[in-house]
Amino acid sequence: MHNLDAAGHVRGESQYLDDIPTQRGTLHAAVYGSPLAHGVLDGLNLAAARRAPGVVRILTAEDIPGENQIGGIVPDEPLLAEGHVHFQGQPVALVLAETEAQARAAVKLIEADITPLPVITDPRVAAAQNELIVPPRTFRLGDPAAAWAECAHIIEGTAENGGQEHLYIETQGAYAYPTDGGGVRVHSSTQGPTAVQRHTARVLGLGMHKVEVDVVRLGGGFGGKEDQATTWGALAALAAHVLRKPVKLVLPRHDDLRMTGKRHPYSSDFRLGLSADLKLLAYEVTFYQNAGAAADLSPAVLERTLFHACNTYFVPNVRATAYSCRTNLPPNTAFRGFGGPQGMFVIESAIAQAAEQLGVPAYEIQRRNLLQDGQVFPYGQRVDDCNATQSWQTAEEKFGLEGWQREVDAFNAENHTRKRGLAVMPICFGISFTKTAMNQARALVHIYTDGSVGISTGAVEMGQGVNTKMIQVAARTLGISAKRVRIEATNTTRVANTSPSAASATADLNGKAVELACRELRARLMRHAADELKLEYEGLEIRDEQVLAAGKPAETDWEKLVSSAYWKRVSLTENAHYATPDLWFDQTQEKGHPFAYHVYGTALVQATVDVLRGTYDLDAVRLVHDFGQSFTPGIDRGQIEGGLVQGLGWMTMEELLYNEDGRLLSNALSTYKVPDIYSVPPVLDVEFLETPGHPNAILRAKAVGEPPLMYGLGAYFAIRNAVRAFRPAARPAFSAPITPEKVLLALHGPLLPQPPAPAAAAATVTAQ
Ligand code: LUZ
Numbered sequence: 001m002h003n004l005d006a007a008g009h010v011r012g013e014s015q016y017l018d019d020i021p022t023q024r025g026t027l028h029a030a031v032y033g034s035p036l037a038h039g040v041l042d043g044l045n046l047a048a049a050r051r052a053p054g055v056v057r058i059l060t061a062e063d064i065p066g067e068n069q070i071g072g073i074v075p076d077e078p079l080l081a082e083g084h085v086h087f088q089g090q091p092v093a094l095v096l097a098e099t100e101a102q103a104r105a106a107v108k109l110i111e112a113d114i115t116p117l118p119v120i121t122d123p124r125v126a127a128a129q130n131e132l133i134v135p136p137r138t139f140r141l142g143d144p145a146a147a148w149a150e151c152a153h154i155i156e157g158t159a160e161n162g163g164q165e166h167l168y169i170e171t172q173g174a175y176a177y178p179t180d181g182g183g184v185r186v187h188s189s190t191q192g193p194t195a196v197q198r199h200t201a202r203v204l205g206l207g208m209h210k211v212e213v214d215v216v217r218l219g220g221g222f223g224g225k226e227d228q229a230t231t232w233g234a235l236a237a238l239a240a241h242v243l244r245k246p247v248k249l250v251l252p253r254h255d256d257l258r259m260t261g262k263r264h265p266y267s268s269d270f271r272l273g274l275s276a277d278l279k280l281l282a283y284e285v286t287f288y289q290n291a292g293a294a295a296d297l298s299p300a301v302l303e304r305t306l307f308h309a310c311n312t313y314f315v316p317n318v319r320a321t322a323y324s325c326r327t328n329l330p331p332n333t334a335f336r337g338f339g340g341p342q343g344m345f346v347i348e349s350a351i352a353q354a355a356e357q358l359g360v361p362a363y364e365i366q367r368r369n370l371l372q373d374g375q376v377f378p379y380g381q382r383v384d385d386c387n388a389t390q391s392w393q394t395a396e397e398k399f400g401l402e403g404w405q406r407e408v409d410a411f412n413a414e415n416h417t418r419k420r421g422l423a424v425m426p427i428c429f430g431i432s433f434t435k436t437a438m439n440q441a442r443a444l445v446h447i448y449t450d451g452s453v454g455i456s457t458g459a460v461e462m463g464q465g466v467n468t469k470m471i472q473v474a475a476r477t478l479g480i481s482a483k484r485v486r487i488e489a490t491n492t493t494r495v496a497n498t499s500p501s502a503a504s505a506t507a508d509l510n511g512k513a514v515e516l517a518c519r520e521l522r523a524r525l526m527r528h529a530a531d532e533l534k535l536e537y538e539g540l541e542i543r544d545e546q547v548l549a550a551g552k553p554a555e556t557d558w559e560k561l562v563s564s565a566y567w568k569r570v571s572l573t574e575n576a577h578y579a580t581p582d583l584w585f586d587q588t589q590e591k592g593h594p595f596a597y598h599v600y601g602t603a604l605v606q607a608t609v610d611v612l613r614g615t616y617d618l619d620a621v622r623l624v625h626d627f628g629q630s631f632t633p634g635i636d637r638g639q640i641e642g643g644l645v646q647g648l649g650w651m652t653m654e655e656l657l658y659n660e661d662g663r664l665l666s667n668a669l670s671t672y673k674v675p676d677i678y679s680v681p682p683v684l685d686v687e688f689l690e691t692p693g694h695p696n697a698i699l700r701a702k703a704v705g706e707p708p709l710m711y712g713l714g715a716y717f718a719i720r721n722a723v724r725a726f727r728p729a730a731r732p733a734f735s736a737p738i739t740p741e742k743v744l745l746a747l748h749g750p751l752l753p754q755p756p757a758p759a760a761a762a763a764t765v766t767a768q
């Protein structure tokens with residue numbers, strides 16, 4: 001089955017927030033954001049803006065009837081600034097005008113009286129001043145302090161990664177209007193309809209039952225709308241509620257770029273100990289997460305960094321500590337991978353540094369330390385579904401590794417202005433929300449009397465194809481054509497208390513709920529058929545819309561059966577609840593069983609560097625991925641390709657820059673470059689690993705949302721290897737993205753200090 005949305009998208013017929021026909025009298029909103037990153041908000045001068053053409057009202061914190069608070073994990077984030085401002089672009093006032101242009105023009109006339117306070121942008125500076133969002137956390141396994149004595153080699157260094165702009169094509173926005181009885185309905189471009197509902201209710205001082213949130217689809221989310229769609233939904237709802245008018249708020253791209261949080265930059269210290277035969281024996285790592293000015297989802301992101309600190313390797317002695325550091329940047333937030341990529345970049349950097357200093361290919365170290373069944377993750381979960389070695393070996397068989405490396409070496413021997421590098425990037429990603437309670441979902445299924453089926457779930461369609469998957473699950477379970485099934489908009493009045501569409505878990509959680517509901521309906525209809533046709537219930541089934549008794553066509557089909565069930569007053573509606581089994585986590589011990597299962601895969605990445613210019617091409621990515629039993633291979637392949645390219649962009653060209661005043665410098669698409677179709681490697685092989693899948697995965701098709709992003713990390717190491725093929729003494733800092741400027745400096749700039757020679761027993765080898 002093709003993606004349900006494909007035709008609508010290419011014809012431009014698919015409806016997004018901005019396509020909703022507005023009601024008569026709709027007002028348009030624009031946000032005034034703080035011009036300074038930190039300060040005391042002494043006052044606002046709104047007089048000129050109030051007089052501007054078309055302006056109807058300007059709302060500030062004083063106009064909030066309920067609580068001025070939208071913090072999810074920690075209540076530390078006002079909807080509209082009050083008393084203080086904490087980041088540039090922090091919403092301070094909302095202008096309502098007759099047209100969008102008028103609202104935006106009036107925003108420019110607002111002035112704020114702000115007494116500046118010191119601005120922190122560096123997470124290590126924040127940590128030194130004890131500016132932490134939550135207390136630090138440490139995951140431990142074995143006894144690293146004792147293990148160092150046994151290590152033949154000890155490597156130390158630092159690694160840094162930049163942030164990443166989500167750049168969903170559809171910017172943030174909402175359309176809200178008052179409903180009968182003092183409520184409000186909010187159409188929101190959100191991954192988390194319940195989050196918008198909950199915080200809107202809080203801000204308006206209403207029960208959640210008076211706030212309805214509706215989502216048809218998003219033009220992309222990538223985590224940027226997991227928590228941060230709430231601001232805009234709540235602002236539109238606030239205005240609609242106060243003015244009793246429909247209100248539309250859609251962020252212009254420039255506002256979206258500077259007002260919203262992004263992937264977290266991290267700065268990290270590592271220490272890695274290896275045995276003489278390259279086994280990883282001990283790993284200590286300290287992560288400094290740049291959380292921005294409020295908690296948002298940072299504590300959860302931090303947690304996932306710890307969960308993925310060892311990527312797909314077994315290390316018997318681990319101590320991983322993470323600090324969530326408060327800075328004066330927009331609150332950073334969920335972004336595909338959710339802290340996992342940041343954790344994995346550090347251990348891959350440590351392995352690369354070890355390989356360079358020991359004079360072995362990094363893949364020798366990687367290969368020898370892949371996870372195996374029976375081992376244990378530092379967080380206590382046993383490894384029992386492991387495809388790490390299978391995916392690595394399959395990649396070697398299909399693509400070669402040593403042979404490919406020899407080709408690269410031969411190319412480098414012959415070419416002097418271009419050099420190639422090859423890197424292997426194996427991944428392991430845990431599937432589930434790390435917050436156990438969030439791993440639940442519900443589905444509401446109606447069969448109409450004509451045999452058509454309408455389904456509501458908590459899943460939000462954001463281009464990932466989840467609606468197509470839900471239809472497949474329903475059609476298969478009911479034994480009917482997919483054409484009969486429709487997925488409704490995601491709406492908080494039909495399916496309540498939903499988890500956001502996130503954590504790669506949306507199809508699993510909501511799909512399992514759909515499956516449960518459809519199974520119950522099928523069983524009910526079969527019982528009815530048994531009664532009507534005087535047949536044994538056992539052995540009755542429905543396939544291709546035909547009822548079969550002991551494998552033979554019975555005297556009824558789907559349409560007749562549904563109709564007759566209705567006339568016999570059999571319920572044609574079911575509401576099912578699913579909760580992932582056997583999940584738990586004890587935060588006091590930092591141990592448990594947080595994940596339903598893990599996804600594995602292995603990518604090989606080749607880059608060619610132009611050594612005169614510092615520019616590079618990513619020539620080929622060939623990967624083997626563990627899809628389990630994919631039932632939508634086209635969609636799943638698309639997720640792998642898209643995730644990979646997003647990861648490649650993060651590692652190479654997407655350079656997010658703030659100045660010391662906390663102002664976003666890369667604040668337009670002219671200064672922030674994301675991969676386009678020309679950035680996609682000309683060779684991009686995605687091989688499906690043959691595995692049985694996992695019973696916790698929907699129809700045994702494993703989650704595909706986030707894992708592929710981490711294949712992109714291979715680009716950093718491939719480019720680095722190419723640089724070192726030209727200049728073996730070069731030791732580019734482990735600082736992503738590795739932009740052409742950084743490559744040029746590494747090729748021709750001053751050399752960083754050389755570390756002492758490795759290999760002496762228990763010698764500590766320090767980079768930089
Ligand atoms: N969101 C969340 C996520 O709230 N918890 C998670 O564990 C998670 N993981 C990935 C992406 N979003």
Ligand code: MOS
Nearest residue numbers: 223335336502503
């Ligand atoms: Mo996400 S980072 O799964 O919203």
